[in-house]
Amino acid sequence: MSALNATYATTFATFSPNRLFAPLDSTITDGTFSLPGTGGTVPATVSGFGVVFTDVDLAGSSSLQFFDTQGNSLGIFNAPCGSGPTCSPTDGTLSFLGVLFTTERIARVRIINGNTALGPDDNPAGGVDVVALDDFLFAEPRAVPAPAGLTLLGLGLVGVVAQSWLRKRTV
Numbered sequence: 001m002s003a004l005n006a007t008y009a010t011t012f013a014t015f016s017p018n019r020l021f022a023p024l025d026s027t028i029t030d031g032t033f034s035l036p037g038t039g040g041t042v043p044a045t046v047s048g049f050g051v052v053f054t055d056v057d058l059a060g061s062s063s064l065q066f067f068d069t070q071g072n073s074l075g076i077f078n079a080p081c082g083s084g085p086t087c088s089p090t091d092g093t094l095s096f097l098g099v100l101f102t103t104e105r106i107a108r109v110r111i112i113n114g115n116t117a118l119g120p121d122d123n124p125a126g127g128v129d130v131v132a133l134d135d136f137l138f139a140e141p142r143a144v145p146a147p148a149g150l151t152l153l154g155l156g157l158v159g160v161v162a163q164s165w166l167r168k169r170t171v
Contacts, residue, residue: 054132055093058087
C-alpha cells in the first residue's frame, strides 16, 4: 500500500501484514460464498461474517450489508471507529465488525471501506476517510438448498407439457 501512497505506511495498522488490501478505485467490495473445493461452482451461505478494518476515523464511513439468497437485505451494520466512541482521527487503529445470524443465511456481503478510495492523492483532510481491509472471518459455508417449490412446479409443468404432447399425437 505504501507504493500507492507513502503516507499509508503509518496510516494503516495491520492485524495480518500479508493480508492488508483494498479495492482499487472504489470503496465497495461485494462477496459471495461457495462450497470449498468447488471452484466457486456450488453457491453457499454462511451464518456469520466479520471484517477487520484499519483506520476507520469517521462514524458511518465503513459498513457491512448482508443479503439472503433472494437478494433481500438482512441489514446494514456500521464498523466502529478505531479510536473508540469519540471517532477522533488516529492513524494505525484497528476495528472489528462481525455479525452472526441465528436463523438468516448470508448469501452475499457488501463491504464499504471508507468514503474515499485509496490513491496517490486522496487528500486526507476533514470529511475524508480512507480505510483498508485486513482479515475476513466467516462461518462454515453450507450449500444453498434447491428450492423445493420451484422443483415441484418445474416437474408439474413438464408433466402438463408431456400430457398435452401425448394427446396431440393420439388425435
